[in-house]
Amino acid sequence: MWRNRNFLIxxxxxAVSSTGLWVGIIGNLEFLQMNVESSFLQALIILAGFLVGIFLAPMAGRIIDxxxxxxxxxxxxxxxxAAIFFMYLAIAYNNVWWMVVYTLVIGISGTFSQPAMQTMLPLIVKKEELxxxxxxxxxxxxxxxxxxxxLGGVMLVGMSLFSLYTVTLVSYVILLISTFFLDVEEQPKKADLSGKKDNFFRTLRELYPIIKNERKVVYGIFLLxxxxxxxxGFNLMVIEISELQDNAGIKGILYTTEGVCVFVxxxxxxxxxRDNPKLxxxxxxxxxIxxxxxxxxxxxxxxxxxxxxxxxGLAAGTLFPVVTTIFQTDVPSDYHGRFFSIKGMVDNIIFQILMLLTGLFLDTIGFHKMVIGFGISSFVIAFVIYYQYKTKSGTKQKDRLAPIK
Structure with a gap:
């Protein structure tokens, strides 16, 4: 794998673009804090990119396939x-609407690039190396x-937002240039001549008969x-824990601990x-978790x-690569684009709902009751899925052992 030129590229x-992305996110928060007083409006602007991705995901999946x-x-x-230049205009004129345009373009780009990258991995890496x-x-x-x-936090201390977004632009240019050096063989796909409009429900109807027979894929989706x-609620919980302990330094410790444990x-x-990701x-x-x-x-x-x-971090670092590998190997390759686009869309919806619920519960019932409630909910979800799995496994075993009449 480490001698695979395409994989290394x-x-x-x-690595470069993701670093730039997070530098840009720090810049986004700083710009919003300077120009938008309402937390609700700040959230709407941040969510704009996710929302456009939700509407474009079915079309993006078909195009990718x-x-x-x-x-x-x-x-x-x-x-x-190109999106960075809209952010330059936003900073120059202190105009939030230019940032909205920037967010929309970034959201559209991510709607296509993230599923395409996940779809490309099985094309450039051997199955046993996935x-x-x-x-x-x-x-x-x-x-x-x-x-x-x-890096973004350090840059904000002594540099302007222009400089910060320039770092992000440079990282995106490096990613773009490196993409030209990829050499991936793909089988040409037949064009869709049906004339049917791409939408969530049509794509779901196409995927459902494929996915329902792949038990690992179905359970993998729910186990996430x-x-x-x-x-x-990660960021909100970190802020709340910092206030509970009256210790601003715990934020960095929690982020670092989680990140290191993800590596492990x-x-x-x-x-x-590697050989058999048992359910x-x-x-x-x-x-x-x-x-x-x-x-x-x-x-x-x-x-x-x-x-x-x-x-x-330890559990998530183990779970996510395994589940992603199952998706890439058990879902037919002709459906990868649509599957990962729809999955990304549903993930975004779930994340936004749960994030809003986290904020609501922190304001109403408090941190302690919230984590107990979410923790018990996680246990219940895991137990129900496990019970369904054992029940179906037992039924299939009985069917195999039953005498033929």
Missing amino acids: LMFGL RSNKKKILIYAGFARC LDANGVNMNIFTASRIVGTA IPAYLFLS GTFLSKKFF SYMFAITFI AAAHTSLFLAEHPIMSVLSFGLF
Whole structure:
């Protein structure tokens, strides 16, 4: 894998662009804080890119399945670079509407580029190396998040927002240039001549008969929900824990601990799940995530909060590469674009709903009751899925043992 030229180019581009992305996110928050007083309006502006992605996802998935993935990544790269110039206008004129345009263009670019990259990985990496590749992918994104947020924070102290977004632009240009060096062989796909309009429900109808027979894919989708419960409120919980402990420094410790444990988790996924990602092990990981969420009830104690975030990072670092590998191997390649586009769209919707719920619960019932509620919900979700899995496994076993009449 480490001698695979295409893989190295893709990961190098991902590392540079993801670092720039997180630098840009720090800039987004700073610009909004300076120009928009309402927290609700700030949230709407941030969500604008996600919302446009939701509407475009079905069309994006079909285009990705029918088109050359390299060209899609190149076009998305050009759009990403162009978006920065809208942000320059926003800063120059202190005009939030230019930032809205920037957010929309970035959202459109991500709607095409992220599923295209996940679809391209199985084309450039051998099947037996996919788990390793997804682990590396997750590690790079985690490291980029740590480096990018730290770099953005340092730059804000002594540099202008123009300089900060210039760093982001340079990272996007490097990604775009590196994409041109990819050399991926793809089988030409037949054009869709049906004339039917792309939409969520049509795409779902096409995917449903394919997915319902792939048990690992179905269970993998549902097993991610407890992790989303934790991730969606990640930043809000970090802020709340910092206030509970009256310790601003705990924020950095929690982010770093979670990131380091993600690295360890991806190593464990390669060690124990390379040959056969058993569902029973994945259920155990999901129960660990639920336990990590519930244990935040003791978050006033610095050691317990660090342990909780470390436990989550360990479990998430193991779970996500394994589930992604299952999606890439068990879903037919002709449907990868549509599957990952729809999955990305649904993920965004779930994240936004859960993030709003986290904020609502923190304001109403408080941190402790919220983490207990979310933790118990995660246990219930995991248990119900596990019960369904055992029930169906037992039924199939009986069918195999039943005498033929």
